[in-house]
Amino acid sequence: MAGPTTARRGAKKSPSGPRSSPPSGGRRLGMPLPRLRRPGRRGVIIIAVLAVLLGGFGIWAFYGSDWLRLESVRATGTDVLTPQAVVAAASAPMTAPLASVDTDAVEHRLLARLPRLKSVVVTRSWPHTLALEVTERTPELLLQTNGKFAEVDGEGVRFATVARAPKGVPLLKMTGSDSPSRGRFGTSRLLRASVAVAQDLPTVVRKDVRALRVRSYDSITLELADGRTVMWGSREQGAEKAKVLAALLKAARDARHVDVSVPSAPAVSGS
Incomplete structure (x- = not known):
């Protein structure tokens, strides 16, 4: 016969550690957050009316009032x-x-x-x-017609006609009307090629250039203020030609004719 200390058959043992209890004063884990109350129908109407009023006021301020008019x-x-x-x-x-x-x-x-x-x-x-x-627009060249001067910009656009030639802008002389280049390239392309040459000129030379004479696409000549001439050739290798020309004009000051049409083999004459 079991004594008083004998455990009853089938009884569960109590846990050895202390029992945990839910924290006081806080929300239990797993509980849903409280839902925010949506504005009622009346609130929605009030918000819509305010939005319409503000929008209408803004439109009136921009287009109907005297506050923002062009003066x-x-x-x-x-x-x-x-x-x-x-x-x-x-x-x-x-x-x-x-x-x-x-x-x-x-x-x-x-x-x-x-x-x-x-x-x-x-x-x-x-x-x-x-x-x-x-x-x-900035003029790069001038075309003389009927005693006036048409200004040509860096894009080859004739944008204005003036009675007096602007200082420092070379005059373009288109010669050789029967040249094969006229038929092959057209006047407009020859004009753009001449503009490209004018833009490639070094500053120290450009101020002394009075005219560009164009006989063909491969025969462009510079006429300087002191009577010297420069055979430039075509518009290709403009940067190299500009460097060689600046050096030659400095080294051979007495030369009357300079040829930089082939920049790797320049020549001077008439010194």
Whole structure:
């Protein structure tokens, strides 16, 4: 017969360690977070009305009010042209809402009316100004016709005709109308080749060049102010020819004719 200390058959033993209890004052693990309350129907209506009112006010401020209207136009970057001429050619809609000004239309209008302009950037300067940043074309050569001079830029574009030749810009003399190069390359390509030669000229030489005489694509001659001539040849190897020419003009100051058409074998004569 079992004594009092004998364990009852089938009874579970209690754990040896202390029993854990859930932390007091905190949320039990695994419990869902409390859901945020969605605004009711009335709240949604109020928010929608406020959004519509703010949007309408913004549209009115930009297009209907007198706060943000075009009052002045400013032009910068001019050299030959005047800022007043650029502003006048822009024909901006004064007193119109600044937000409604078509900047692309203003740009296209300026480029069409002022061929001297190479590029135009039109920006709104809030609250009342339209800014025109222009870049003018730079003449590389001149073409003389009927006593006036057509300016030609680095892209071969004839952009303006002036009564007086600008200083430091060589005159282009197109000769040899029956040259095979005219039929093969065309006048426009010969013009671009001449412009490329003018751009390759070193600064120390360019200021003394009075004319470029073009007989054919491979026969371009420079005429200097002191009567000397330089046989340049074609437009190819322009950088090498420029270096050789600058060195020859410095070394052979008495030479009347310099030939750099083949830069690896230059020649001088008439000294």
